[in-house]
Amino acid sequence: MRNQNIRSKLRYKIFALITAPWLGLCTGGLASAAPEGEMVIAAPLLIQNFDPTNHQSASDYLPHSMLFDGLLNLGATGKEPALATDWTISDDKLMIEFNLRRGVKFHNGDEFTGEDVQFTFHRILSPESTHNARKPIIAALDRVEVVNPFKVRFHLKKIWVDFFTSVRSGGTGAIVPKNYYEKVGDKGFQQNPIGTGPFMLSSIQAGEFSKFEANPNYWGQVSNTKFVTQRLVAEPFTRYAMLERGEADIIMGITGPLLEKIKASDKLTTVSTRYSGTSIISFNRGTNPEFKDRRVRLAIAHAIDRQAIADTILGGVCEPATHIFTPGTFGYQEGIKPVPYDPAKAKQLLSEAGIAPGHEVDFTTHTQSFGSQPNAPMVLEAIAGYLEAVGLKPKRLPRETGAWLAEMRAGKQRGIFYGPSSVPDDGGSLLRSWYGYQAWCGEPCNFGIKEYDQITDAQAVETDVNKREQMLQDWAKMERERFEIMPLYWCSTPFGITRSITGWAPGLLSAYHQNLQSVVFEK
């Protein structure tokens, strides 16, 4: 009898287990939309590094630009006050003095003062810092002096033309609260970050979502959006379906047919961050000496129908670049002509250079997209196909992102290799990164051209903005002639949005500075 009772109870439990989800289905809500006042952003990436003093990559700006402020903003009109109200530069350009905004509170109620500015930058300077932009900061910044609670002085070791880019909001100079940080430590700060920014972190689920709440005491424009949820949704079609259903209000990482469907929809629309990335094809003259010949480099450019790739694989998100500088980059030179698609010319140039049909060239392909170039694996495969069409035989060397980065840092990339660059705001940094003796891609990017190296060094200390711009523009023309590197694409970052969002202009050059407090959100 006892056994029968146990069996009976067991059967009941099994029955309950089977039916519970389906009973829940009947009694629970069916399709669910986001709660009132909550803006949901579905994206293929979720960044949960909340400590700006441990900044790792450009995508960290996604949460940092919501939680923190810098001393100033770089807007359409140039430098705009943020946590600093005004600033002066000494005659020798080695000291910059900031007057700080009074009455600004961190999310925990602590008052913002010069001690916080000093703490933030000295933390980046400290030997244990792993901040990714510390190299130029260490090279140029000597110390930060607190003159009084609302006045700080930056003392530089040398002239630093990128200084204001570094201390801007959403840049590397996001200010953290000294007292709170020292109290909770870096792990505690990562769990509960506190800033002065327009949003406060309310909850996270690691690897799933981050929820933010508008900061009602924000010193600037208080967001009309009460809550923002950044949610990781890896599948593009699912993101599109979420937007269509109203489960998401903004989606990122959309190209091709899905983007067209959004554009064609009455309920949805798109906004775009223009020129948020630029990409190039470079050539290792060491592994493949034939690339020392300009005709071979030009032949490769003539061989590739970049417009066709842009129209098909890239779904209109990217346009063929005429130069590594985008029209939004400081130093951009108008009027540079692109190399047209002309396979006959490519064959002719290869023949003139003594390259026989079937000539094998190393060609690094990618298994994943990295940086600013969408669909990089398919783009590179298409390029390999175009090279085959003009008689070259690309030997594909597939690399996943980690292996590719390790290869680049060691300067061991072979033959034809690709390079993307995100946030291409300053021509000087693009020049330094991809050409010459300081290039991060090592020896294969050091072309040994004296003029290039001289311009790289001279523009880095030129404090006259007009002169510096002219230097970069002159270099741009020179590079078009020499054609050391092949410009590939200028890419934009489109966002699919619902009609509940108006007045949003993500701006130029970075998809990671979303300026969400400017959004008018009605739901």
Next chain:
Amino acid sequence: MSIYLIQRLGQSLLTLLGLSVIVFALAHLSGDPVSLLAPPEATAEDMARLRAKLGLDKPLHTQYLIYITQAAQGDFGESIRWKTPAMGLILDRFPNTLLLSTSAILFGICLAIPVGVVSAVKRGTLFDSVGKVVAIIGQSMPSFWIGILLIMAFALYFPIFPTSGIGTAAHLVLPSLTLGGYVAASMMRVTRSAMLDALDADYVRTARSKGVSEWRVIWKHAFRNAATPVLTIIALDFANILRGAVITETVFGWPGIGKLAVDAVYARDFPLVQAAVLFMGLVFLGVNLLVDLIYTRLDPRITHG
């Protein structure tokens, strides 16, 4: 039985220890997480500093000893990517995976066993042929495609269910159908095959000649004897999807263990990869042990020890 249990638990422990060595070695062979964490422009010194911060600068055997000693105390380290305890992340996700797996397997059983049994009973009929075609389609259609079709049909054209995520029972329906449909196909084929063998057996003929009702012959006599291979395939499918249905989880944004583990592999998040693989190994061993014990209930001829 208790000696058998102790033996199996001992074997499981050794298996887990071996697994820990293999996953540790493979994770470290897959490359350096610092190469992904550090920015492209990072110098050798920057990378060395980051490597030291993550404890990756020590010799490999020292790293393993530290890892296994801490793991034995329940500390699997902190996820490099998500900056939170690795095992905490796994345990957070496991109930979601368990819910989806259970729901999918129940859907699979409800679909596959009746269809498999009827296909065997009505062998060679139109029903049997349709059943075979459905099973082949179920196994050959990629689950990401089925998932997208289901979202299109039942979240966009007929907006009955949410597209993705987790929260209400409604969120469970489409991923369960996707995953359940896939496992149902293999269950259906095994059920049909096992039932065909059972229906040809002497005891079935004897039962029929004794005038036992056909319903009772099929379910009480034949199906009970055909249940062992069916149970095996159910257990294997269940263990497999418990370890994570990566594609289904990705399409439906379901916060399960499989997607977490695969993302960790791409990010070279060693602590998370190691914790996930050991946990999945534990689940697999646990389910296998449970099935072996259930065999003895289903078939008294099977004994342990």
